[in-house]
Amino acid sequence: DGGITQSPKYLFRKEGQNVTLSCEQNLNHDAMYWYRQDPGQGLRLIYYSQIVNDFQKGDIAEGYSVSREKKESFPLTVTSAQKNPTAFYLCASSEEGDNGYTFGSGTRLTVV
Amino acid sequence: GDSVTQMEGPVTLSEEAFLTINCTYTATGYPSLFWYVQYPGEGLQLLLKATKADDKGSNKGFEATYRKETTSFHLEKGSVQVSDSAVYFCALSTPGNTGGFKTIFGAGTRLFVKA
Numbered sequence: 001d002g003g004i005t006q007s008p009k010y011l012f013r014k015e016g017q018n019v020t021l022s023c024e025q026n027l028n029h030d031a032m033y034w035y036r037q038d039p040g041q042g043l044r045l046i047y048y049s050q051i052v053n054d055f056q057k058g059d060i061a062e063g064y065s066v067s068r069e070k071k072e073s074f075p076l077t078v079t080s081a082q083k084n085p086t087a088f089y090l091c092a093s094s095e096e097g098d099n100g101y102t103f104g105s106g107t108r109l110t111v112v
Numbered sequence: 113g114d115s116v117t118q119m120e121g122p123v124t125l126s127e128e129a130f131l132t133i134n135c136t137y138t139a140t141g142y143p144s145l146f147w148y149v150q151y152p153g154e155g156l157q158l159l160l161k162a163t164k165a166d167d168k169g170s171n172k173g174f175e176a177t178y179r180k181e182t183t184s185f186h187l188e189k190g191s192v193q194v195s196d197s198a199v200y201f202c203a204l205s206t207p208g209n210t211g212g213f214k215t216i217f218g219a220g221t222r223l224f225v226k227a
Binding site: 004006031040041042043050090092094097098099100101102103104105106 | 144146148153154155156157158161163201205212213215217218219220
């Protein structure tokens, strides 16, 4: 079955450490996205990529970095510069056109 | 700028009750409109969509009509079940500045359905 796989589901890190969240899709979608969700809040866009080897900052890119070396993969690195990294992170993809997103099941990151 | 406003939750209903979750939007041009559902600990799933005025999106007993005159896209279901308990997000999509489309999500409305 086609879909988006995010791993791991739960991640614990010490303050000051960088951490990379994985996102892989087998839907052959060109566009991929990273969102952050905090309790009781909506989704905020971190980064997005419309094509391999190209990506754009979203609304809250500070303290995050991404790469898009392959169409299938869009990993997100949460750096030590992110002041409040504890959150639920969602990866999504979309095909060409305006047909909505397919989301992964999310990674819950806790920094202690 | 473009925005989406949803009714605040939580919404608590008894099983078989009628559901309405209000959603209004502000956008330049003619956005596409979506409803997504998020079950506990999961990502969002696309529930339904409408791409132009007066279109009705429907899925799994849920429906919403794109009302351009009132800039609304209210979600309705005639008879809710306990399994419908989740958070519902309204969203709009418009052409982005760098190509592709930009999606804006509402804050979400939590629904609790009691047996």
